[in-house]
Amino acid sequence: MSAQTLLSGGDKWFSYSGVLFGDVSVPATIQMIFIPNTGLRDSYIKLEPYFEQLVSGASGAALGVEVKIDDVTVIKARQFYHGSSSNISGAGAESYNLFVPRQSKLEVLSLNTSANNTQTRGANIIGYYL
Numbered sequence: 001m002s003a004q005t006l007l008s009g010g011d012k013w014f015s016y017s018g019v020l021f022g023d024v025s026v027p028a029t030i031q032m033i034f035i036p037n038t039g040l041r042d043s044y045i046k047l048e049p050y051f052e053q054l055v056s057g058a059s060g061a062a063l064g065v066e067v068k069i070d071d072v073t074v075i076k077a078r079q080f081y082h083g084s085s086s087n088i089s090g091a092g093a094e095s096y097n098l099f100v101p102r103q104s105k106l107e108v109l110s111l112n113t114s115a116n117n118t119q120t121r122g123a124n125i126i127g128y129y130l
Helices: none
Strands: 012-016 029-035 043-051 062-069 072-080 096-100 106-112 121-129
Touching: 012 029, 029 121, 043 062, 043 106, 062 096, 072 096, 106 121
Parallel strands: none
Antiparallel strands: 012 121, 029 106, 043 096, 043 121, 062 072, 062 106
């Protein structure tokens, strides 16, 4: 699911991707959340991307997130593999807080390198109307 859903109080909304994964044939980006129009009110959102495990693979392998508002990249961040042998399940990513103007197109993409194509990932958003 990546639709924008209004909460019962009418002052907040949410969206979540569910658990997504790719395979070796997918490109380096996977769309996790796409909202074509955020509505008639400005929002302050909290984005929480997540990954099943820490970034794995060879040095230089990465897994991350890109956020676009009206096709402009406002966040682009990747976690890089640094040679650690630990692969702890449930490894999270940083959460992000940002302003989204009314009637904006909001898109959250997963970024990865080939070493992490099959990694499961997802994203959750809670939006507060201003």
